[in-house]
Amino acid sequence: MTQGEIEIQLLAVVVAAACALPGAFLVLRKMAMMSDAISHAILPGIVIAFFLTHNLNSPLLILAAAATGVLTVMLVELLMSTRLVREDAAIGLTFPVLFSIGIILIARFAGDVHLDTDAVLLGEPAFAPFDRLIVGGRDIGPRALYIMSAVGLANVAFITLFYKELKIATFDAGLAAALGFGPVLIHYGLMTFVSITAVAAFDAVGSILVVAMMVAPSAAAYLLTDRLRDMILLSVALGAASAVGGFQMARLFDVSIAGAMAAASGVVFLAVWLGAPRYGILAGRQRRIRQKWEFAETMLAIHLFNHEGLPEADIEHRVGHLEEHLSWERDFARRVVRRAQSNGLVQRTNDDDENDLLALTPQGRKAASEAIENL
Amino acid sequence: MEQLFSDYTLRMVALGSAVLGIVSGGLGTYAVLRGQSLLGDAISHAALPGIAIAFLLTGGKTPLALMIGAALAGWLATLWIMSVTGTTRIKYDSMLALTLSVFFGVGLVLLTYIRQRAGAAQAGLDTFLFGQASSLVRRDVVTMAVPGGAALLLMALFWKELKLLAFDPEFGRTLGLPMRRVDLFLTALLVVAIVIGLQTVGVVLMSAMIVAPAAAGRQWTDTLWKMVLLSAGFGAAAGVTGAVLSSTGTGLPTGPLIVLCMGVIMVLSLLFAPNRGLAARHLRARRSTGRFQLETVLLDLYALGMQHNDPLRPHPKGAVQAMRAKEVPVDRLLGRLEKDGLVRRAASGWALTDTGLRNVETLKEERT
Numbered sequence: 001m002t003q004g005e006i007e008i009q010l011l012a013v014v015v016a017a018a019c020a021l022p023g024a025f026l027v028l029r030k031m032a033m034m035s036d037a038i039s040h041a042i043l044p045g046i047v048i049a050f051f052l053t054h055n056l057n058s059p060l061l062i063l064a065a066a067a068t069g070v071l072t073v074m075l076v077e078l079l080m081s082t083r084l085v086r087e088d089a090a091i092g093l094t095f096p097v098l099f100s101i102g103i104i105l106i107a108r109f110a111g112d113v114h115l116d117t118d119a120v121l122l123g124e125p126a127f128a129p130f131d132r133l134i135v136g137g138r139d140i141g142p143r144a145l146y147i148m149s150a151v152g153l154a155n156v157a158f159i160t161l162f163y164k165e166l167k168i169a170t171f172d173a174g175l176a177a178a179l180g181f182g183p184v185l186i187h188y189g190l191m192t193f194v195s196i197t198a199v200a201a202f203d204a205v206g207s208i209l210v211v212a213m214m215v216a217p218s219a220a221a222y223l224l225t226d227r228l229r230d231m232i233l234l235s236v237a238l239g240a241a242s243a244v245g246g247f248q249m250a251r252l253f254d255v256s257i258a259g260a261m262a263a264a265s266g267v268v269f270l271a272v273w274l275g276a277p278r279y280g281i282l283a284g285r286q287r288r289i290r291q292k293w294e295f296a297e298t299m300l301a302i303h304l305f306n307h308e309g310l311p312e313a314d315i316e317h318r319v320g321h322l323e324e325h326l327s328w329e330r331d332f333a334r335r336v337v338r339r340a341q342s343n344g345l346v347q348r349t350n351d352d353d354e355n356d357l358l359a360l361t362p363q364g365r366k367a368a369s370e371a372i373e374n375l
Numbered sequence: 376m377e378q379l380f381s382d383y384t385l386r387m388v389a390l391g392s393a394v395l396g397i398v399s400g401g402l403g404t405y406a407v408l409r410g411q412s413l414l415g416d417a418i419s420h421a422a423l424p425g426i427a428i429a430f431l432l433t434g435g436k437t438p439l440a441l442m443i444g445a446a447l448a449g450w451l452a453t454l455w456i457m458s459v460t461g462t463t464r465i466k467y468d469s470m471l472a473l474t475l476s477v478f479f480g481v482g483l484v485l486l487t488y489i490r491q492r493a494g495a496a497q498a499g500l501d502t503f504l505f506g507q508a509s510s511l512v513r514r515d516v517v518t519m520a521v522p523g524g525a526a527l528l529l530m531a532l533f534w535k536e537l538k539l540l541a542f543d544p545e546f547g548r549t550l551g552l553p554m555r556r557v558d559l560f561l562t563a564l565l566v567v568a569i570v571i572g573l574q575t576v577g578v579v580l581m582s583a584m585i586v587a588p589a590a591a592g593r594q595w596t597d598t599l600w601k602m603v604l605l606s607a608g609f610g611a612a613a614g615v616t617g618a619v620l621s622s623t624g625t626g627l628p629t630g631p632l633i634v635l636c637m638g639v640i641m642v643l644s645l646l647f648a649p650n651r652g653l654a655a656r657h658l659r660a661r662r663s664t665g666r667f668q669l670e671t672v673l674l675d676l677y678a679l680g681m682q683h684n685d686p687l688r689p690h691p692k693g694a695v696q697a698m699r700a701k702e703v704p705v706d707r708l709l710g711r712l713e714k715d716g717l718v719r720r721a722a723s724g725w726a727l728t729d730t731g732l733r734n735v736e737t738l739k740e741e742r743t
Contacts, residue, residue: 032471088410092413096580097637099580100634101635103505208479211476212473212480216473222464259480259486262479266480266481281462
C-alpha cells in the first residue's frame with residue numbers, strides 16, 4: 001500500500017471504531033434508526049454554519065451540525081409527546097423535512113460553492129489524504145484522521161466516565177430514574193455524541209456509512225455476547241475488521257470505499273448471524289435437533305419406568321410396541337432406542353428388533369424419575 | 376395556477392407528483408398504522424443494488440427494468456429483515472438501519488463498478504438519490520401510474536385481509552387466513568409505491584411520502600377507508616403544490632418542496648384536526664376544567680350550608696373562597712352559576728336555589 005492508502009485505511013478503521021462505540025448503545029436502546037435520522041438531519045445545520053463561516057473546515061460546522069442532531073431528537077420527542085404519532089412515524093417525519101430544508105438552502109443560496117448533497121450522503125474517504133493538517137509548517141497527516149481520532153477519544157471518555165449511568169439507563173430506565181441518574185440527561189448526552197460522531201464522519205465517509213458502522217458491527221456483537229463491556233469491545237473490533245476488509249475490497253475492484261465498507265459490515269453480520277455459537281441460526285437449529293432427541297429419549301425412559309415390574313411390561317417393553325404406544329415411526333423408534341442405549345439409559349435383552357425387551361438401567365431409572373418430578 | 380393547464384412540463388410534473396402522492400399516501404396508511412413507518416426508508420435505500428444489477432443485466436437505462444430490479448431488491452431486503460428479527464433477538468429498528476445502510480453500500484459498490492466499466496454511462500445515480508421530478512415526461516407518468524394504480528386496486532380487492540392485518544392479525548389467524556402471506560403481500564404493495572417514487576423524490580425523501588400523509592390523515596378520522604382517502608388526498612395535494620411552487624420561478628428542487636408541503640399539512644393536522652388535534656384537546660380540557668370548577672363551587676356551598684343543617688343557608692363569598700385554592704376564580708364561577716339560576720344573591724352572601732339543590736343531589740350521586 002502507498003502512504004496515501006495506509007492513511008485511508010487508518011482513517012477507515014478509526015471511523016469504524018468511533019462509530020461502533022455509541023452504536024452499541026443505539027442497538028441496545030432500540031434507537032438504531034436515530035443514527036439514520038441524525039445523519040440526514042444534520043444537513044441544514046452544516047449548510048447554515050457554512051453560510052456563516054464560508055469555510056467547510058470550520059469547527060463551527062461540527063458544532064452547528066451536532067446542535068441540529070440534538071434538535072432532531074428534541075423534535076422527535078416533541079412529536080411523540082403529543083401522543084398523536086408513534087415514535088417510528090415521528091422519526092420518519094422529522095428527518096426528511098430537515099433534510100429537505102438543507103437541500104433547499106443549498107439550491108437557493110449555495111448553487112456554485114463546493115457543498116453538494118451527494119457528498120453528504122455518499123462521502124469519499126479517498127479524498128481524505130489531500131486535506132492535510134499543517135502544524136507549525138510541518139505536515140503531520142490528513143486532517144480527517146485527527147478529527148476522527150479526537151471524536152473517537154471523546155466517545156471513549158464519555159462511555160468510560162458514564163459507563164454505570166449508561167448501563168442502568170439502557171437496561172432499566174425506571175431504576176435509573178429512581179436512583180437519580182437522570183435517564184433523560186443520559187439520553188440527550190448519548191444523542192449529542194451520536195450527532196458529533198455522525199458529523200465528523202460524514203465528511204470522510206458519508207452519512208450512509210455512518211449508519212452502517214454504528215449499527216452493523218454492534219448488532220453482530222449483540223449476537224455474540226451477553227455482557228455490555230464485551231459487546232462494546234467486540235463491536236469496535238468487528239467494525240475495524242469491516243473497515244479493513246471493505247477498503248481492501250474497494251482497492252482490489254476500484255469501487256466506492258464507503259460502499260465497500262458498508263457491504264463488508266453486512267458480510268460480517270451475515271457470518272455472525274449464521275455462525276454465532278449461541279444466538280446464530282445454525283447453532284439454534286442444532287440445539288433444536290439435539291432437544292428433539294433428548295426429549296424422545298426421556299419419553300422412552302418414562303414409558304419404560306411407568307410399566308416396569310407390572311404384568312403388561314412384557315408387551316410394553318418391546319421395541320416394536322413403541323410405534324403403537326408413543327406413535328413413533330418404526331425408524332425413529334429404533335434410532336431413539338439406539339441413542340438411549342449408547343447413552344446408557346436402557347439395555348436390550350437380545351438383538352432381535354421385533355421381540356426383544358427393553359430394560360431401564362439404574363441411570364435410566366434415575367433420569368425417568370427426575371423427569372417426572374420436574375413435570 | 377394558470378400555468379398548470381398550459382405548461383406541458385409542469386402538467387406532467389404535477390401529474391406525476393399527484394400520482395405518487397395518491398399511491399404512497401394510500402399505502403402508507405398501513406405502514407403507519409402497523410408501526411412500520413421507517414420500513415419505507417429501508418426499502419427505498421435497499422432498492423439501489425437492484426437498480427444497479429438491472430442496469431448491468433439489461434445494459435441500459437430502461438425505466439421499467441430498473442423499477443423491477445429496485446422492487447426485487449427492496450422486497451428481498453424486507454424478507455431479510457423479517458427473517459433475522461424472527462430468528463434472533465436483534466430488534467426491528469436495528470435491522471432496518473443495518474439493512475438500509477448495507478444494501479445501499481452494496482448498491483454504491485455496484486454503481487462505481489458500472490461507472491468504471493461502462494465509462495460515461497451512469498445509471499442515473501443522482502436521479503435515484505435525490506429524485507428528478509422536474510424531468511418527468513408523459514412516459515414516466517404512465518410507468519408510475521400503471522403499477523401504482525394496480526397496487527391500489529389490489530389493496531381495494533384485499534381490503535378485508537389488509538384491515539385484519541393492520542388491526543388484529545391474531546384474529547385473522549383464528550379465522551384461518553394466512554396472515555404471514557398477507558403481510559408479505561402488503562409489503563410487496565408498499566415496495567411498488569416506493570419504487571415508483573424513487574425517480575421523483577429520491578431515496579431520502581421517500582420516507583416522508585409514506586409517513587406524512589398517513590400520519591396527517593390519522594388525525595382527522597378513526598375509520599380506515601376515510602383515512603386511506605384522506606392520506607391519498609393529502610399526498611396528491613402536497614405533490615401538486617410542491618410541483619407548482621418549484622416551477623414558479625424559484626428554481627427550487629421539487630422533491631424537497633413536496634416534502635415541506637407534507638410537513639405543513641402534517642403540522643396543521645396535528646394542531647387543528649377536530650377531536651384528536653392539539654387545539655381541540657386544549658379546548659376540551661379547558662371546558663371540562665371549567666365545568667368541574669362550577670360543580671365544585673356548587674358542592675362547596677352545599678357543604679357549608681349542611682354545617683348549619685340548612686343547605687339553602689347563604690354564605691359570604693370569602694367563606695366559599697376559603698374552601699379552595701386562591702387560583703380558583705370563585706367570584707366568576709358564582710356569577711356563572713347565578714346566570715344559570717343555580718345560586719342566588721342573598722343579604723349575607725350567596726345561597727343555593729332550589730334548582731341548585733336538585734343539581735347538587737345528582738352531582739353527589741355522580742361523584743360517589
